Amino acid sequence: MELELPDGNILALPDGATGADAAAAIGPGLARAALAVKVDGEVQDLARPLPSGNQGPPKLEIITERSGQDALGLIRHDAAHVLAAAVMELYPGVKISIGPPIENGFYYDFAFPEGVSLSEADFERIEAKMREHIAADEPFTREDVPAQDALDRFRREGQDYKVELIEDLVRDQAVPTVSLYTNNGFTDLCRGPHAPSTKRIKAFKLQSVAGAYWRGDSSKPMLTRVYGTAFFSEKDLQEYLARLEQARARDHRRLGPQLGLFTFSEVSPGAAFWLPAGTEVFNSLVALSREMGRERGYVEVKTPQIYDSSLWRTSGHWQKYRENMFVTEYEGRQMAVKPMNCPGHCHLYSLQRHSYRELPVRYWEPGLLHRREPSGTLHGLLRVRHFAQDDSHIFCTEDQIQDEVSGVLEFAFATYEVFGIDVKLELSTRPEDRIGAEELWDKSETALLQALDAHGLPYKISEGEGAFYGPKIDLHMTDSLGRSWQLGTCQLDYNFPERFELTYTGPDNAEHRPVMIHRALMGSYERFIGILLEHLNGELPPWLAPVQAIVLPIADRHLDYAGAVRDRLWAEGGRVEVDERTESVGRKIRDAELRKIPYMLVVGDREQEGGQVSVREHRRGDVGSVALDEFIGRLSEQVKTRARI
RNA sequence: GCCGACGUAGCUCAGCUGGUAGAGCACUUCACUCGUAAUGAAGGGGUCCGGGGUUCGAGUCCCCGCGUCGGCUCCA
Numbered sequence: 001m002e003l004e005l006p007d008g009n010i011l012a013l014p015d016g017a018t019g020a021d022a023a024a025a026i027g028p029g030l031a032r033a034a035l036a037v038k039v040d041g042e043v044q045d046l047a048r049p050l051p052s053g054n055q056g057p058p059k060l061e062i063i064t065e066r067s068g069q070d071a072l073g074l075i076r077h078d079a080a081h082v083l084a085a086a087v088m089e090l091y092p093g094v095k096i097s098i099g100p101p102i103e104n105g106f107y108y109d110f111a112f113p114e115g116v117s118l119s120e121a122d123f124e125r126i127e128a129k130m131r132e133h134i135a136a137d138e139p140f141t142r143e144d145v146p147a148q149d150a151l152d153r154f155r156r157e158g159q160d161y162k163v164e165l166i167e168d169l170v171r172d173q174a175v176p177t178v179s180l181y182t183n184n185g186f187t188d189l190c191r192g193p194h195a196p197s198t199k200r201i202k203a204f205k206l207q208s209v210a211g212a213y214w215r216g217d218s219s220k221p222m223l224t225r226v227y228g229t230a231f232f233s234e235k236d237l238q239e240y241l242a243r244l245e246q247a248r249a250r251d252h253r254r255l256g257p258q259l260g261l262f263t264f265s266e267v268s269p270g271a272a273f274w275l276p277a278g279t280e281v282f283n284s285l286v287a288l289s290r291e292m293g294r295e296r297g298y299v300e301v302k303t304p305q306i307y308d309s310s311l312w313r314t315s316g317h318w319q320k321y322r323e324n325m326f327v328t329e330y331e332g333r334q335m336a337v338k339p340m341n342c343p344g345h346c347h348l349y350s351l352q353r354h355s356y357r358e359l360p361v362r363y364w365e366p367g368l369l370h371r372r373e374p375s376g377t378l379h380g381l382l383r384v385r386h387f388a389q390d391d392s393h394i395f396c397t398e399d400q401i402q403d404e405v406s407g408v409l410e411f412a413f414a415t416y417e418v419f420g421i422d423v424k425l426e427l428s429t430r431p432e433d434r435i436g437a438e439e440l441w442d443k444s445e446t447a448l449l450q451a452l453d454a455h456g457l458p459y460k461i462s463e464g465e466g467a468f469y470g471p472k473i474d475l476h477m478t479d480s481l482g483r484s485w486q487l488g489t490c491q492l493d494y495n496f497p498e499r500f501e502l503t504y505t506g507p508d509n510a511e512h513r514p515v516m517i518h519r520a521l522m523g524s525y526e527r528f529i530g531i532l533l534e535h536l537n538g539e540l541p542p543w544l545a546p547v548q549a550i551v552l553p554i555a556d557r558h559l560d561y562a563g564a565v566r567d568r569l570w571a572e573g574g575r576v577e578v579d580e581r582t583e584s585v586g587r588k589i590r591d592a593e594l595r596k597i598p599y600m601l602v603v604g605d606r607e608q609e610g611g612q613v614s615v616r617e618h619r620r621g622d623v624g625s626v627a628l629d630e631f632i633g634r635l636s637e638q639v640k641t642r643a644r645i
Numbered sequence: 646g647c648c649g650a651c652g653u654a655g656c657u658c659a660g661c662u663g664g665u666a667g668a669g670c671a672c673u674u675c676a677c678u679c680g681u682a683a684u685g686a687a688g689g690g691g692u693c694c695g696g697g698g699u700u701c702g703a704g705u706c707c708c709c710g711c712g713u714c715g716g717c718u719c720c721a
Contacts, residue, residue, distance in 0.1 A: 129682050209716085213718060253713095276660085374646045374647090375711095379714095380720090474721095524721045552718060554679065557678075590682035591683085614680080
C-alpha cells in the first residue's frame with residue numbers, strides 16, 4: 001500500500017500496516033514521538049491498520065505533541081478516561097456517561113449513587129489516583145465488539161447510560177459493532193482515538209464540578225460534570241492557568257465597580273445600578289445609536305412599559321413567553337411589563353394609517369425591558385433581568401426586504417467598526433415551538449439566506465434556534481473567558497403583521513400586509529458595555545470615557561490654574577476633573593492610571609506661565625507639553641471622530 | 646429553574662479543631678507643597694447575608710431562605 005506524506009513524498013508499506021508501522025518506517029524518533037495518525041483528515045490510533053485508498057494514496061500525517069489541537073485533543077480525551085477510571089475506583093457504584101475533549105480541556109459526566117456528591121475539595125484525591133494511572137503508563141487498547149456483547153457487558157455492570165447510548169446507536173444508525181477502549185481495568189464505550197498510553201498526559205488539572213443534564217435535556221437527570229484540562233508540559237499548563245487568571249482581571253464584573261461604572265445589589269437581582277460614570281458611558285452609546293440611526297432613516301419613538309394582556313395575547317407572548325414576563329394585576333385587569341418592544345411598536349404602527357409611500361417605516365426605541373430570567377442564568381451585565389435594547393422594528397413591503405436586511409447588516413458592521421469588535425454571524429431557523437404558517441417561515445428563511453449570500457459573509461446555520469415568530473441572523477462575540485454571547489440580531493417576521501392585522505395602502509388603493517424586521521445591533525446596552533469593557537480591558541477611548549481628562553496640579557498654588565483648565569475644557573464639552581487632593585504628583589498619576597483615564601494633564605509653574613498643559617496619556621506616559629488650545633483641539637477631534645486610539 | 650461552591654468593614658482578604666472580630670487599600674483629620682504609577686501620622690467604620698436550631702457560649706456546627714460564582718437548561 002502507498003500513502004502520501006505532507007511533504008508530497010509517497011510512503012510504501014506492506015498491506016495491513018498500522019499507523020505505528022508508518023511512523024517507524026519514516027524514522028525511529030518519529031516512532032517514539034507518534035501519538036496517532038491522521039489519514040485523509042481523520043485521526044486514528046497508531047495500532048489500527050491503515051486504510052488503502054480507493055482513488056490514489058491516502059494522505060498520511062503523523063500526530064505528535066507538536067500537532068497542536070489534534071494532539072491536545074488526544075491526551076485530553078485520554079485524561080477524561082483516566083479521570084473516569086479514578087472516579088470509578090474511588091466511588092464504587094458510580095455510573096459513567098460521556099467524557100469528550102473540548103475546546104480547552106475535557107470533561108466527564110458521572111451519576112453518583114444516592115447521597116454521594118462531589119466537590120472541588122475531592123479533586124486532590126482524584127488527581128492523585130489519576131497520577132497513579134499515568135505513572136503506570138497503561139496502554140489504551142481498542143476492541144471492536146458486536147453491539148449486543150457490549151450491551152450485555154454494560155447491563156451486567158449496571159452502566160445504564162452506556163446501555164442507553166448503545167441502544168441509540170443500534171436504533172438510529174444500525175451499527176453492528178461498537179468500539180471499547182481499555183486502560184488497565186477500565187473499559188469505556190468510546191469512538192476513540194486515543195494516544196498509545198496514559199503516560200503521554202504530561203500535565204493535567206481538574207478545574208471545576210458542575211451539574212449537567214443527561215444529554216443536555218432539562219427533563220432528564222442531572223449528572224455531575226468534572227471539568228479539567230491537560231497539556232504536554234507543566235509549563236504549558238501553568239501558562240494556560242495564568243492566562244485564565246489574567247482574563248479574570250478583565251472581567252467586566254470586576255472592572256465595572258472598580259472604575260465606578262455600575263454595581264449590583266441584592267434588592268434587585270439581575271439589574272445594574274448605574275453610577276454617574278457608567279450612566280455617562282451608557283448615554284454615549286445610546287447617542288451613537290441615535291446618531292447612526294438618524295443617518296439611516298430611523299425614527300425614534302417611545303412606547304409604554306406595561307400593557308394589558310390582550311396585547312400579549314395578540315402577539316403570542318401570553319402563550320409562548322409568559323413564564324419570562326413580569327405579570328401584575330390591578331382593577332381586575334391582567335397587565336404585563338414588556339419583555340420586548342415589538343408588540344408595542346406593532347400596536348403603534350396600527351394606530352395610524354400608512355401609505356406605501358411612507359414605507360419602510362423604521363421605528364427605533366432604546367426601550368427598557370424586563371424579563372423574568374431564571375436566577376441561575378444571571379451573569380453580571382451579560383445576562384440581566386432589566387435592560388435596554390437598541391431596538392428597531394422596520395415595517396416594509398416584501399420587495400423591500402432584501403434592501404432592508406442588507407441595510408441592517410451594513411448598519412451592524414458600521415457599529416462594530418466603531419469599537420473594533422469582530423462578530424460571528426449565525427442564521428437561526430424555525431424552532432419547534434413557533435407561531436405562523438409554514439410558507440411564511442419558508443419565505444422568511446429564504447429572504448435572510450439571500451441577504452447573507454448577497455453580502456458574501458461567512459455564517460453558521462443553527463437549525464431550530466429562531467425566535468418563536470421568525471428566523472433570525474444573530475451576531476455573536478466572545479467575552480474575556482471565551483464564552484460566546486449574542487449581541488445583535490436581525491429577525492424577519494411575517495407573523496406579527498398578520499396577528500396585529502397591520503396594513504398599508506398600496507398604489508392600487510388596496511390594503512396590503514407589510515413585513516416586519518426586528519433588529520438590535522448592540523443588542524442590549526448592558527451586555528454590550530460588559531463585552532466592550534472586557535474587549536478594551538476597561539480602557540475606554542476618549543469619546544466614551546466618563547472622565548476624558550484629569551487635571552493634576554503639582555502643588556496647591558496651581559489649583560487656580562487647574563480649575564481654569566477644567567472650566568475651559570468643560571465649556572468645550574469635555575468631561576474633565578481636577579485632582580484637588582494635597583497628594584504627590586506620583587500619587588495623583590497612579591490613581592488616574594488605575595482609573596484608566598485617557599489623559600492626565602499635569603500643571604505646575606511652567607504650564608501656568610505658558611498657558612500649557614503637560615499631557616500624559618494612559619499607559620503611554622508623558623507625551624510633552626502643549627498649549628491648552630491645542631490639547632482641546634486634539635481631544636475634540638478624537639471625540640468627534642470617535643477615535644479608537 | 647437544576648447541580649456544586651462561596652457570602653467577614655466601601656474593596657481585596659485573614660480569622661486553626663466553637664471562647665463575644667483583624668490586615669492592606671479606600672475614607673476623615675493633621676503635617677508635608679511635592680514634576681510623571683503609592684509622603685507620613687492619627688482616627689472613624691462591622692446586625693460576621695437573613696431567619697431558625699444545637700451549645701454555658703456560634704463568624705466558626707446543623708437546617709431553611711436570599712444573593713453571588715462555576716457549569717447545565719434557557720436567552721439580548
